[in-house]
Amino acid sequence: MSETIETDVVIVGAGPVGLFAVFELGLLDIKAHLVDILPKIGGQCAELYPEKPIYDIPGFPTVTGQGLIDNLMKQIEPFGPTFHLNEMVAAVETLGTHEAPRFKLTTDAGTVFDCKAIVIAAGGGSFQPKKPPVPDIEAYEGEGVLYAVRRIEAFRGKRVLVVGGGDSALDWTVNLQPVAERLTLMHRRDAFRAAPDTVNKMRALVAAGEMDMHLGQIQGLKGTAPKLEAVIARRDDGSTFEIPCDVLLPFFGLTMKLGPIADWGLNLDEQLIPVDTEKFETSTPGIFAIGDINTYPGKLKLILSGFHEGALAAQRIHRYVHPDKRLTFQYTTSSSSLQKKLGVG
Ligand code: FAD
Numbered sequence: 001m002s003e004t005i006e007t008d009v010v011i012v013g014a015g016p017v018g019l020f021a022v023f024e025l026g027l028l029d030i031k032a033h034l035v036d037i038l039p040k041i042g043g044q045c046a047e048l049y050p051e052k053p054i055y056d057i058p059g060f061p062t063v064t065g066q067g068l069i070d071n072l073m074k075q076i077e078p079f080g081p082t083f084h085l086n087e088m089v090a091a092v093e094t095l096g097t098h099e100a101p102r103f104k105l106t107t108d109a110g111t112v113f114d115c116k117a118i119v120i121a122a123g124g125g126s127f128q129p130k131k132p133p134v135p136d137i138e139a140y141e142g143e144g145v146l147y148a149v150r151r152i153e154a155f156r157g158k159r160v161l162v163v164g165g166g167d168s169a170l171d172w173t174v175n176l177q178p179v180a181e182r183l184t185l186m187h188r189r190d191a192f193r194a195a196p197d198t199v200n201k202m203r204a205l206v207a208a209g210e211m212d213m214h215l216g217q218i219q220g221l222k223g224t225a226p227k228l229e230a231v232i233a234r235r236d237d238g239s240t241f242e243i244p245c246d247v248l249l250p251f252f253g254l255t256m257k258l259g260p261i262a263d264w265g266l267n268l269d270e271q272l273i274p275v276d277t278e279k280f281e282t283s284t285p286g287i288f289a290i291g292d293i294n295t296y297p298g299k300l301k302l303i304l305s306g307f308h309e310g311a312l313a314a315q316r317i318h319r320y321v322h323p324d325k326r327l328t329f330q331y332t333t334s335s336s337s338l339q340k341k342l343g344v345g
Pocket of ligand 1: 012013014015017035036038042043044045049053054055056087089090122123126258259260261291292293301302303304306
């Protein structure tokens, strides 16, 4: 049982909007922990378009998705946020009152937080793996079927079957091959959408007899769930064959789903969370929603809107976290107290 982490605010989602919220909260002396289901920071910017330029971030005529995330990380450095990656916020329990909210929040990795406010900056919801359309696959998940590699060592000495033709499939093929007892890659055609260098490395390993590659698609699983013994594969001509394996890693891309947030008892509007436009608070006092996940009249799903929403939410959160302190409006350009917090001036 893990210890409970006490903090002022938990931010669900480490996309651009969640990151900037750390800055706005930090200026008001509010500490934050961030949780993200992905193994890396940056939400859609880092996951979907790291190298594409964005042209409508105020003050940046052009910045790439990853460039924006790198800058945000630099900007929030003075506030020392703690990140919990590879974890999905699963459940929320209300402990406080409407006037003095407090929440217990639990992740799927068992981390427990006790906090005074929650900021949902979950974008389009949680990125979840697209699953192969195979009957009973759920029964094998967690042991015989995995959708992400959390620890390479967990694959040592195992017969691993990677399925897919994109960057994740090829990267993990090359990275797991040295530890696996036998690594097999299967893709439906002999053409890959991954970095050419990685594809070349994979082909060299196949040519050297150090791993196998098959053309085909998953048709079924064989074993005593959750233990996997083999994958039944189908060729284009309809014939089938078996690939003995202990672990199947299908990399079919990610899709976005609201996920467990849908069960938190908040008012929802078609997978989005309605908020007011004064403080961006949800139907539950103390739970805020900013960025792509929220909805209100006139909402634009732009990064700059999310930044504004975080600034206003922080003002209300200050009241919950520091009820006895008066909040005075200050500019970073001229306030020596804000500059002290930022470690400048
Ligand atoms: P996201 O970036 O979606 O981040 C949300 C994070 O929350 C994700 O990392 C997710 O894993 C995590 N999460 C969700 N649920 C949970 C949970 N239960 N537990 C833990 N973590 C969770 N916008 C612009 O302003 N200008 C542009 O030019 C522009 N170009 C774009 C181009 C493309 C191709 C795409 C796809 C989008 C573009 N956008 C652009 C939109 C912009 O990326 C989004 O508005 C922005 O990413 C929203 O930020 P966010 O922080 O609200 O959410």
